[in-house]
Amino acid sequence: MAKKSDRSKKDVLIDDLSTQIKKLSKQVRRLEKERDELAGAVDQQRKKAVKAVRKVEKRARKEIMNARERAETATESAVSTILDHAPEAEAEAESEIETESPLVVGPDSSWTVVDLRAVAKKREVAGYSRMTKAQLLAALN
Structure with a gap:
């Protein structure tokens, strides 16, 4: 009879272990599903980040081009102003030289x-x- 009771204890242990294995298998499947969902979410976020970076880069390139155009325009305007006033400045300098003190021959x-x-x-x-x-x-x- 000892053999029957020993065997029943073994059966109970096997049943308990089988139940635990089933529970753990369910947890593993659930965790694998969560992992897959998280991997999908990470991929989506990565795509959004790449898209955002491209958008910012495009805007930055546009701003740089606008800044360069404004700088060119300002430079052209400054050069034009300088050239427009250069003859006046030269004429003023010549007139100052010509109109030195009357005592100086x-x-x-x-x-x-x-x-x-x-x-x-x-x-x-x-x-x-x-x-x-x-x-x-x-x-x-």
Whole structure:
């Protein structure tokens, strides 16, 4: 009889273990399903992120192009303004040189090389740009 009771304990243990295996198998299937769902969600989020990055990159490229165009326009405008006012500035400089004090008959050593060269240019002195201050004074007097 001992054999029958031992055998029944073994059967009970086997039944318990079989039940636990079934429960664990269900948990494994459920976890695998969750894993698959999460993997799908991760893929969706990855796709959304890639799409968002592309959108931001496109917008950034557009903004960069707009900024470059604005910079070009501003540069062109500045150059145009400078060129428009350059003759006026040159004329003012020449008139200032011409309207020196009435007591001064010609250029003297108090004049700067820039002023001397401006007068030499106006008088069409050859090689004035390479001349020293002393040479310019000699050529203009």
